[in-house]
Amino acid sequence: MVAAVFWKSPQRAVLMIRPRLIMLLGLGLIAVTSIVPALREALPDWVVRLPSEWLLEPAEPINRFLAWLSRRAEIGPFEVKEITRGLAAIIEVPLSVLQGVLVKGVEVPVPGGEVRLAALPWWALTAALALFGQWAAGRRAAGMVVLVCFYFLVLDLWDEAMLTLASVAIAVMVGAIVGVVLGAAAHRWPRLDSFLNPVYDVMQTLPVFSYLVPILLFFGFGPVAALIATVIYAMPPMARNTTLALRRLPPSISELASMAGCSPRQRLLLVLLPAARQGLLTGFNQLVMLSLSAVIIASVIGAGGLGNVVLQGLKSMQLGRALEAGLGITLMAILLDRLSRAVASRRPSHGRATTGWKGHPVLLGSVALMLWGWLMVQAAPASGAFPEALTWNSGRLLDGFFGWVNVTFADSIGAISDGFVRHLFRPLKAALVALPWLGVVLFVALLSCLIRGVGLALGLTAILTFIAITGYWDMAMTSLYLVTISVLIATLIGFPIGVVAAQNARLGGLTALVIDTLQTLPTFVYLIPVVMLFGLGDFPAMVAIVAFALPPAIRYPMDGIARVPGSLIEAADMAGCTRLQRLLHVQIPYALPEIMLGLSQTVLMAFGMLVITALVGTRGLEQETLVAVSKAKVGEGLIAGLGISFLSITADRLITHGAARLRRRLGQV
Template structure:
């Protein structure tokens, strides 16, 4: 053997030897589970109280200090937060006055309305005119049909409350995300400092920071709007930073040669060039804002979210589905409008087209006339009750019929899944000693990304253990793991089957788009009515919510396999099965891993919502902390969920990157 060959042998041998360690890890894991608990020290499952870090108490004490004693010079910190809330209340109050309450003076019985809100026909006219201008007659018809649904099914008033919040929260989140994205583009140090905060903001459950927001800003629509902005802002930052990095180098060089100042370069070159990608960020912000409306209703947002939450508490399935569908309709309308505005912005950038004044002046004049008509004849502003419909009774009757007709079948299916899947996996996870789980996580990190990732995974597990939440984390891993396994088992075959059939893929894409626009709480209502509360109900809701990425990324990876490789396989006589198993699936595997990653992220975000149906994991800890206004408990449990999400994200992303390099795709 030549010298170069000898030098090349050790690097190849080490990964093979490391891969052989996984069967050993599996054998030791099985042995530890089968051993009686008395064979090992008790602290390997439950830490003594003296070992635990009092982090929850420290966080609660810090927030109490902020509220009671902290000050910035002569100004108390709590006064500053309430001043911020007062400033943010102005645009929200204006939007609510325009769409919901009208312009009034005084409060309570002393309130006097000087001018009514925009009547429904004026809002419909304005929305349809805007849709027609940016998206053509098809979008105008969709807008009219969607708003008509809200009117006919009695959801108009609540929808306008929700729309008022979205119209204020979304622009603020977009503006904040854009500013932070510009800062990241200008300073690599700022981007390195901000990226971990974005990771944390996107993985900490929303319930975890509702409590501190409630304490600092008070109960009401403004606090709900602040929570919504914090929830929707991180994706805008990431999209803005990526869009600015994608600006062609020749555009940047031309701007520098032209002598642009930093301000001119930012607002006259960078932002206009990146506008199409930024509009995709706007679209994402709108969808996240609407996805937040039910959770925000817990701290005073009102609107459609409050209707869904109330229906869930009363188990009124019909009313809950109607309100949930209204949120979905609103999300679809705003989503399509944002996409049309992005396309119109791109056309305007290339062709220099601007919306002519002769279009908008008549539209605004007609809208003002309609508003005046509602002022002079108030009955016109009320949609006739005789034209309203409701499917609530039909939905209730349908679920009742299913329960009566298929109760034995549904109950048998539920018990079979519980006894044969959920309960064994739950016992397995609770039987694992935490030191072994920490070592396995570190080993997985070393195999996927080296020593740095190994230390990060180890530190994450140890943090969860020493704040005293290991048992809750094990239950989280069990329920999330089973749900992700089921979602991937169902989603990957659907993605494979639909990827090569264009018409079927279009239908599947519509279905998964609908699943992703439905508010997460809506999934719970029919499932609770069919299966009652418990881990099985939570698993079904998580699978429905998280299955979309497994389908989408699988189909995307298979459809993205280079055509020359497929043609080469056909030329060599490969059958359809051989093409799939030996060419397409291996090349699509990195994308499929990223789909699994996104499925895990969605499963963890839904896990906190399923705390409402009786789970006993970290999600329940976060929700209980919100119910008791325990800031420290909620924050620490939320951080544990975020750690699980970030460790899973880093491990799978590193494994996907390593696989791409092995396949020569990166």
């Protein structure tokens, strides 16, 4: 390309291209020096790895600081501890009430003691949920609700499922309020937005494990800590979607609010938020799905529920039980997604009054049903129990099956796994770990300068240097190698599928359905079958990461190619292109920015799953965060977590800015 410019107008091209040319040369130089072993050995040691006496060791000070903050620090007349514990107590009230109503029963203080009220009977809740499903998404959704409820009842997972549901419900409530408030504030004050955005980036990419322990320090051990971790993980999309939806409103809506003489409060509550409802509900759907995902993960710190069943099952090799619970989580995820999506896409329609309870006889009915069932069960407690004769447990059956699978296929699975590890995993890992840290940092800096500018280069240099200077570089490269391999494989599988599916409407529809379903599943679920089939180690981790990261690798190429304007396709056909030529010269180039965005999503998803694969024994930064949970090493966990977060932010920034640059060049603004 450079040569081509020289060719056209030699004198001007030299002047124009010079800084870029130098940077390109620099990139090549750094790459060659870093990769060729002979050159690498000539470098001073500190360029390859920082000597240990140069490293900062912030873990210990962080530990001391957090310990001080959580035990002794005071803000005004209050200790921080009192404030955080107070907050925990406030959140705990609705959570324990909901858990009580759904599962445990409620103790109500009355004069002269306490009365214990039984929990809602299963039949009332099932019927009420089915009614809600019917209202939100029609008869088939109602049927699905009933089926899912019976799945939990029959397999004796009802209590666990309801505990999970209660946690999700409260987390969604808190997350929705916080998210909308922050989102609206960021819309109002753009400065706040530019501060919050990177914070959200970190919140979304920071491994849950790394902040579980700090939360325990402040909020105490228990369901509330899990809840707060969940909100941290799941809230950012709600806030972001709120800001985005408000920003996307046509300016006339805001002008209307002014011209009608709205006060600032009226403007937000009566005009902007309701008008942006559709966008808010998109965020709400994501909030629900991420909350479920996080609630399951939080079982690691003893939040009960379905996640705990899976975890215990995996630990004690009762794989059947783990699979039952895992399937239950899957069903719950699909159902929650379906319902929250249906609520989001409801449009008001005339002839249906929309104000007050009168407008919603079905909802009123379901509430009445629950109340009636609750009263019934107080009178006759036996009516609340699901008949034992109807329950069933796969018990040893499934365990036996998996045992058989493992024994029978052990050799072939082992051979495949061995082959991957020997010929792909180890060489790549060795190559990445051998790279000099300074070379990588400079390479990224120069590249980001080329793609975007000095600002990005400085930011990325800072966060990568942070990893090196805290002494986690080797672990970071270990994490990176697993992600790189997984992304590579996911792209190799996903891209062809996407391309083929884009050309065929029927196949496209089917593919979309499958990946939509896959995408709703919490990360944890992916580990179950993988562990059952492949055991522990990097290979099963890779399989789980590929499976989790596959949907965007398929979806973005598919959508990108399907979105190529019809006139371009016709132009290609009229020029006499064969199908292959059309694909190579028209469709893929046009869809390239979209395909790159897909790559960045794939990378982000891969990092998201990587964090969880620590549970099957990988060795990178993610393992450090998990160890931090078990050994309560707060500082180490946070820094290692930040390391993962920084790695994924770096990858994401490089790819998305590259895509944006390409998009501008193609004139698709």
